[in-house]
Amino acid sequence: MSWGSPQAFFAMGGYALYVWGSYAVAAACILVELWLLRRRRRTLARALSRRNEDRGLDHAPRQT
Amino acid sequence: MRLKVWRYASPPAFYRLAGKLVPWFLALAAMLAAAGLYIGLFVAPTDFQQGESYRIIFIHVPAAWMSMFIYVVMAFWCAMGLVFNTRLSFMMALALAPTGAMFTFIALWSGALWGKPTWGTWWVWDARLTSELILLFLYIGFLSLHAAIDDARRADRAAALLALVGVINVPIIYFSVQWWSTLHQGASVSLARAPTMAATMLVGMLIMSLAAWMYAIGASLMRVRTIILERESNADWVREQEAAL
Amino acid sequence: MTSLGLTPVFAAVVRRDLTLALRRRSDVLTTFFFFIIVVSLFPLGVGPQSNTLRIIAPGVMWVAALLASMLALVRLFASDFDDGTLEQLALSPQPLVLLVVAKVLAHWLVTGLPLVLVAPLLGLQFDLPAPALEVMTLALLLGTPCLSLIGAIGAALTLGVRGAGGLLALLVLPLYVPVLIFGAGAVSATLGGMSANGHLSVLGACLLIAVVLGPWAAAAAVRIALE
Numbered sequence: 164m165s166w167g168s169p170q171a172f173f174a175m176g177g178y179a180l181y182v183w184g185s186y187a188v189a190a191a192c193i194l195v196e197l198w199l200l201r202r203r204r205r206t207l208a209r210a211l212s213r214r215n216e217d218r219g220l221d222h223a224p225r226q227t
Numbered sequence: 228m229r230l231k232v233w234r235y236a237s238p239p240a241f242y243r244l245a246g247k248l249v250p251w252f253l254a255l256a257a258m259l260a261a262a263g264l265y266i267g268l269f270v271a272p273t274d275f276q277q278g279e280s281y282r283i284i285f286i287h288v289p290a291a292w293m294s295m296f297i298y299v300v301m302a303f304w305c306a307m308g309l310v311f312n313t314r315l316s317f318m319m320a321l322a323l324a325p326t327g328a329m330f331t332f333i334a335l336w337s338g339a340l341w342g343k344p345t346w347g348t349w350w351v352w353d354a355r356l357t358s359e360l361i362l363l364f365l366y367i368g369f370l371s372l373h374a375a376i377d378d379a380r381r382a383d384r385a386a387a388l389l390a391l392v393g394v395i396n397v398p399i400i401y402f403s404v405q406w407w408s409t410l411h412q413g414a415s416v417s418l419a420r421a422p423t424m425a426a427t428m429l430v431g432m433l434i435m436s437l438a439a440w441m442y443a444i445g446a447s448l449m450r451v452r453t454i455i456l457e458r459e460s461n462a463d464w465v466r467e468q469e470a471a472l
Numbered sequence: 473m474t475s476l477g478l479t480p481v482f483a484a485v486v487r488r489d490l491t492l493a494l495r496r497r498s499d500v501l502t503t504f505f506f507f508i509i510v511v512s513l514f515p516l517g518v519g520p521q522s523n524t525l526r527i528i529a530p531g532v533m534w535v536a537a538l539l540a541s542m543l544a545l546v547r548l549f550a551s552d553f554d555d556g557t558l559e560q561l562a563l564s565p566q567p568l569v570l571l572v573v574a575k576v577l578a579h580w581l582v583t584g585l586p587l588v589l590v591a592p593l594l595g596l597q598f599d600l601p602a603p604a605l606e607v608m609t610l611a612l613l614l615g616t617p618c619l620s621l622i623g624a625i626g627a628a629l630t631l632g633v634r635g636a637g638g639l640l641a642l643l644v645l646p647l648y649v650p651v652l653i654f655g656a657g658a659v660s661a662t663l664g665g666m667s668a669n670g671h672l673s674v675l676g677a678c679l680l681i682a683v684v685l686g687p688w689a690a691a692a693a694v695r696i697a698l699e
Contacts, residue, residue, distance in 0.1 A: 164269055164270055164271060164272050164273070166269075172268075175279040175280070175282070176273065176278045176279035176280070177278070177279075178278060178279050178280035178344055180340075181280050181283060181340040181341065181343060181344050182279060182280060182282050182283055182340075184340050185283045185286045185287065185336065185337035185340045185341070186286055188333065188336050188337070189286045189290065189333045189336075189337065192329050192332065192333055193329075193442065196325070196326065196329055196446060197446070197449075200446065200449050200450055200453065203450075203453050204449075204452075204453045204456075207453060207456055207457055211456070211460060211465070211466075214460075215466060
């Protein structure tokens with residue numbers, strides 16, 4: 164498959180809106196999911212460390 | 228060997244294992260996606276009927292397959308949880324649901340964008356698209372039911388039962404919708420063009436599906452690790468992990 | 473302690489639920505009038521041309537039946553759950569599955585059966601010919617018990633949950649889709665001059681599956697809610 168030029172590639176034979184619309188939304192969904200996962204983890208980390216501070220447990224635990 | 232595997236039914240052991248596996252799965256997903264996109268956008272030829280618009284299948288079909296596959300896997304973990312009463316099984320099911328819903332949404336969105344140039348309308352009441360829509364409702368129902376019940380154990384078990392009822396119904400719903408759509412529109416309206424596909428198109432689709440699968444495993448392992456920490460937050464081992472977070 | 477046979481207990485539960493439902497007549501009548509009003513609103517929205525009305529009639533009446541049966545479902549187990557009766561039923565020596573069937577039967581008798589009986593009259597509003605009216609009634613007769621049986625699962629899963637009504641609709645409406653498709657399809661086929669036997673057979677099959685699997689799942693959901 165040889166595209167004549169970069170412009171031809173981005174034009175997708177006139178279907179640019181549909182093809183790139185699909186690819187872009189798929190990429191966006193994945194990025195959003197990964198971002199939401201990181202944010203959830205960070206919120207949890209903050210909540211846990213705050214709770215451990217409140218309980219006076221913010222020193223490193225003994226090695227078992 | 229069997230005894231060793233059961234070790235991973237313990238949340239801290241599984242947490243550590245999943246933590247080691249996540250980067251591998253995401254890396255695999257990225258590499259497979261790169262290969263799949265290369266084949267889909269630079270190797271596969273132009274379709275003589277649909278022009279370049281058919282290239283949406285490299286997104287639509289993997290997303291649709293994953294949306295259905297994830298639901299089945301989710302239902303499997305729900306069944307495991309109900310039978311063996313292992314809370315990690317329920318957590319795994321809960322971790323899979325949002326990723327499955329995301330793939331369902333991508334399948335619907337790309338399906339609509341495929342339908343417009345091909346059939347002229349933004350929404351095609353094709354059997355597969357309509358079933359995808361109902362599948363999205365099933366995912367949302369699962370997550371909503373779980374979120375609405377305060378007690379975690381009851382929420383797990385109720386949502387698990389709902390997932391099992393759903394998985395039994397999905398084939399019934401699919402066949403009734405398929406029957407309905409052929410009756411009203413004739414068999415010509417179908418977004419599946421498997422018989423006329425060139426080999427490169429098929430290879431591209433399969434590689435993208437594998438990429439989606441690896442990503443799904445990676446993302447849900449990431450999510451289940453966070454769920455484990457949330458649920459087991461009172462345990463000693465979580466406190467040790469907190470420094471690493 | 474004499475152990476009661478299954479049939480007397482079954483009949484007792486049905487009778488009790490019927491008595492309670494008839495005392496709180498508002499529940500029964502709300503469902504009934506909701507169905508009538510929703511069905512009657514459509515001609516106002518769509519226009520009075522008989523041709524249009526006849527085409528939309530099967531879908532409209534079935535969707536209205538779905539929505540009407542949703543209204544009453546929340547209360548299927550809720551009041552017994554609140555006052556502890558449901559727990560007693562679960563602890564009794566009789567199988568919970570059977571008692572669930574009894575409750576669903578009573579529920580259908582007061583909410584589903586009235587819809588079946590009034591359907592022919594409403595069908596006349598849509599200028600449906602006699603064969604279509606017959607098929608509509610028969611389809612509703614086969615379908616509304618399915619709605620009650622499937623809905624019971626949702627009702628049990630959402631017991632005591634905030635916003636149970638809306639959540640119940642979200643959970644149960646996707647599961648209703650096959651009943652809707654074949655129920656409305658039966659009437660549409662009759663309007664098109666074709667036989668509705670295929671559709672009605674599938675509806676009958678749906679009913680059989682619902683009777684066998686539904687109460688079992690609903691009983692499991694009740695036990696989960698009672699834990």
